[in-house]
Each structure stands twice: as structure tokens, then as C-alpha cells.
Amino acid sequence: MNPKALAHFLASAEHRAFRIAALATRNDEQALDLVQEAMMRLAEKYGDRPEAEWPLLFQRILQNAILDHHRRQKVRRAWISLIGDLVAGRPDHEHEAGDADAFDAPDSEEHRPDWLADQHRNQERIMKAIAGLPLRQQQAFLLRYWEGMDIAQTAQAMGCSEGSVKTHCFRAVKALSVVLNDLKPD
Numbered sequence: 001m002n003p004k005a006l007a008h009f010l011a012s013a014e015h016r017a018f019r020i021a022a023l024a025t026r027n028d029e030q031a032l033d034l035v036q037e038a039m040m041r042l043a044e045k046y047g048d049r050p051e052a053e054w055p056l057l058f059q060r061i062l063q064n065a066i067l068d069h070h071r072r073q074k075v076r077r078a079w080i081s082l083i084g085d086l087v088a089g090r091p092d093h094e095h096e097a098g099d100a101d102a103f104d105a106p107d108s109e110e111h112r113p114d115w116l117a118d119q120h121r122n123q124e125r126i127m128k129a130i131a132g133l134p135l136r137q138q139q140a141f142l143l144r145y146w147e148g149m150d151i152a153q154t155a156q157a158m159g160c161s162e163g164s165v166k167t168h169c170f171r172a173v174k175a176l177s178v179v180l181n182d183l184k185p186d
Contacts (some may be wrong), residue, residue, distance in 0.1 A: 001047040009054050010039050017062055020142050023131045024066045034069060037060040059157040063139055099105060129179040133172050136160075140168035141176070156176060 014035065021031035038061040046057045131139060136158070143154040144165070154169075155162045 002051070003047075005051055006043060006047050006054070009051065009058075011041070013055070013058055016146060017058070020139075020146070021062065021066060023127065023138060023142070024135060025069060026131060030069065034062065036067045038065050041065075055147075055159055056149070056153055059143060059149070059153075060159070063143075063157055064159075066135070066139070081142075125175070125179055125182075129176055133175060136164075137168045137172040137175070140165050141172035144169050 017035045017038065018031055021034045022028055025034065038058060041061045042054065042058050046054070046061075049057065049075065103146050130141065135143065139158055140154060143149045143157055144151070151162045151165050154165045158165065
């Protein structure tokens with residue numbers, strides 16, 4: 001195992017992994033825990049694997065951790081409701097949209113407060129739309145279009161067929177296109 005290479009890989013994947021987990025959990029603290037757990041598992045169990053395998057292994061570990069988190073939450077909510085506590089479901093915490101690095105401002109507008117405010121608002125709407133997708137659609141969309149994985153890699157990371165990935169991506173893009181169409185200037 002090359003500890004420097006592993007540390008470099010984990011540092012480069014950390015921000016995107018956090019955003020994926022935050023969208024899936026809608027809770028920054030839980031997202032940080034899931035990312036840290038995935039990083040630890042990769043280092044402990046797969047650090048001796050070739051570096052080229054790390055991105056796919058890491059995504060598979062992270063996606064499994066997210067699915068396990070959702071399963072635990074579902075069981076927990078079921079027990080709480082059985083006991084008699086009325087629980088509304090997911091926490092109302094919304095994750096921070098973060099920096100606006102997803103939007104490149106034209107040179108002439110990049111310092112205009114109204115343009116920056118519009119871009120920030122648009123990014124928040126897009127992130128909220130992604131967070132509102134069903135979990136499997138969200139995972140497929142983020143792995144394919146955010147992480148840049150091909151269909152086979154995405155299927156392997158999600159533990160499903162390539163056809164399922166295509167279906168989940170199609171449905172996610174269709175749902176998100178409604179939001180993006182609303183963002184078009186008049």
C-alpha cells in the first residue's frame with residue numbers, strides 16, 4: 001500500500017463524496033460520518049488494491065453506507081411510531097448549498113451582486129431538486145454525471161444492472177429537466 005497515494009486519493013474525493021452523502025441524508029453531520037466511514041473502510045480493507053480500483057471501490061462503499069443509513073432510519077422510524085411517538089420522518093435540516101463553483105460567471109457579470117444572487121438561488125434549486133429525487137435515481141445521476149462514471153462502473157458501484165442505471169438516470173434527468181427549464185431566463 002502506498003499511504004501517500006491513498007491520502008491523495010481520499011483528499012481529492014472528499015468534497016464530492018460529502019456532497020453526495022449530504023444530498024442523500026439531508027444532514028451534514030450524518031454525511032460527514034458516512035464519508036469518514038467509507039474512507040476508513042477503503043483504507044482498511046482495500047488500501048492494498050491497485051490505485052486504479054480505488055474510485056470505484058470507494059463509491060461502492062459510500063453508496064452501501066448510504067443505503068445502510070436509510071435502512072437504519074426506516075427501522076428506527078418504524079419502532080418510534082410503534083412506541084407511540086409521532087415522528088414526521090426525515091429531519092427538517094437542509095444542507096448548505098455550499099460554494100457556487102458549479103456556475104461559471106461571464107467576466108462581465110461575475111462581480112454583479114444580482115447575478116451572483118441569481119446563481120446562488122439557481123444552485124440551491126438544483127441541489128434541492130437532486131435531493132428530492134428518489135435515492136436510487138439520485139445515486140445513479142450523481143455517479144454518472146457528477147463522478148463521471150460510465151454505465152458499467154455505475155452499475156457496479158450501485159450493485160445493480162446496467163439497465164437499471166439507465167432507467168434511474170433517465171428518470172432523474174427527466175425530473176431535473178423540469179427544474180432546469182424553470183431556470184431559463186425569460
